[in-house]
Amino acid sequence: MTDDEVNTPSDGTDNLPAPSEPAPGEVVVSAQPEGLLVGGDPEAVESYLQRLAENAGYAVQVVGLDKASLGNATGLAASAASILGQSAKFVQLHPDSVKAIHAERLVPGTHGFNRMMTRGPDGKFLRQLQWKETNVNPAKLMSAQMLAVQIALKTAISEVEDAVQRVESKVEEVLRLAQASRSGDVLGDRLSLERMVNYLEKHGSFSDTDWDWISSIGPGLNRTVEQLRQHALATLKTFDPSRPIQDRAEFVVNAVENQQLGETLSLLVVAEESLFQWQRLRIARVEATEPQHLQKVLDDARELLAHQMAADGDLYRRAQTVLDAVARTEAIDGFRLWSVQGLTRDLPKLREDLDRFAHARRAQALEWSEIDAPTPKEALQAAADKASVAATQALGAATEGYTAVSNFFSKTTREGSKLFGKRRSRDQPGEE
Structure with a gap:
């Protein structure tokens, strides 16, 4: 097979193999806003994922779409999974990575299913990749959207249990600080939604009574998420970089002890995870009872995912700017020994809280500026x-x-x- 040769039938037509039966050496890809759905020959898939990782620039998150991750998938999600085969993967990419791999022609430009079989003598993919779009009906295309959105909602938050442990004894205090007065408890809502999602994955559907019981939780969670994020932003906005070091050290103490910034971020992670779980239930409910509205609901869930990711990214970057400014010192600050020691002690803790937040949201952690702690001797000089x-x-x-x-x-x-x-x-x- 030559460098740019694409495997096509001898009659010259584009009659590709049946969608549910990826050919040996073939990779099937559906590019969605949330990430890539990848399937096909297991060895070819692993080779393709390696190429993606080499060119992405950011960490590539790969989720295997096996029985454990899909649960009892039915309807459109099951249809998309069947097209991708037994080695189906969902690949989450940073938006910048998507641009990079599009530039390298590592992904097709459409949101449909595409197949590629360009291989070299060593079995690895060559630099120039060529794709053939699989002709499928609109329902199959929607199935790709359905699967991508459901998996993105499921995997948007990582290590939520750690966040729960850090905040479980301070939920009411954090909600009070954020002025997030709402009925019910965030952790209690999370348990209810988790049980309902587990039921859905086990049985493939749930009753009208179950939906009536859980349906009102979503709007309240959405408000709580926004209130928690606004509280974190308001805390960061109180910082004045022109103030002397003793005031900057006091800002850190206030953010950590009084405003509970770290706990606020942890509770934000928990609330977002619950909100995304509720969206999964909403999508399954609409698919089962009002399929004519499914496309609008999928689009709405996509907008929610994009909004939350962008808002959390802005929060994290603003926090980095503020804390790097807090860390800037001059030699004369060495006279403020207690303030310098306070910054050296408390600032790393706050940075750890922010990095945990970035990790939970699967974001690229940023580099922090070093804290230059001047000594009294340096201050005297x-x-x-x-x-x-x-x-x-x-x-x-x-x-x-x-x-x-x-x-x-x-x-x-x-x-x-x-x-x-x-x-x-x-x-x-x-x-x-």
């Missing part, structure tokens, strides 16, 4: 240097002043002498 400069400036000013006064008196003396000489000449009689 800085003060001496400043004093030396001030003394030099004062001496210069004094010298300039003395010179000016001296010049003034010298000029006055000369002018007085001239005046005295003229007057004496007028008073003495001239020689006759």
Whole structure:
């Protein structure tokens, strides 16, 4: 097979293998806004995923779409999974990574199913990849959307149990700080939704009574998520980079102890995970009872995912900017020993809370600026240097002043002498 050869039937037609039967050496891909659905020959899939990881630039999150991850998938989600075969994968990519792999032509440009079989002599994919779009009906295309959105909602949050443990004893306090007054408990709602999702994955459907019981939780969770995020942003906005180090150290203490910033981020993660679980139930409910509205509900869930990801990314970047500004010190700050020690002690804790938040949201963790903790000795030297400069400036000013006064008196003396000489000449009689 040549570098750019694509496996096509000998009659020259585009009659590709049946959608449910990926051919040996074939990769099937459906590019969705939430990520890539990938399936086909297991060895070919692994080779393709390796190429993606090499070119993505950001960490690539791969989720295997097996029985454990799909549960008792029915309807459209099961249909899409069958097209991808036994090695089906869902690949989450950072938006920047999507641009990069599109530039390398590693993914097709459509949201349908595409097949590729370009291989080299060593069995690896070559640089130039060529794709053939699989002709499927609109229901099959919607099935790809259905599967991608459901898996994206399921995997949007990681390690939520850690967040639960960090915040479980402070839920009411954090909600009070965020002014998130709502009926019910965030952790209690999470347990209810988790049980319902497990029931759905086990049985493939749930009753009208179950939906009536759970349906009102979603809007409340949406409000709670926004209130928690706004509380975190409001806490960060109280920071003034122009304030002295003792005020910056006080900001960190207030953010950690009084405003519960770390706990707020943990509870935000829990609330978002519950909101995404509720969306999964909503989609399954609409598919089963009102399929004519399914496309609109899928679009709405996609918008929610994109909004939450963007908002959390903005929050994390703002926090990095603020905490890096907090960490900036000058040598003279060494005189504020307790403030410097407080920053050295408390700031890393707050940074850890933020990095855990980024990890839970599967975001790329950013690099933090080093904390330069000046010592009293460095402060003394800085003060001496400043004093030396001030003394030099004062001496210069004094010298300039003395010179000016001296010049003034010298000029006055000369002018007085001239005046005295003229007057004496007028008073003495001239020689006759």
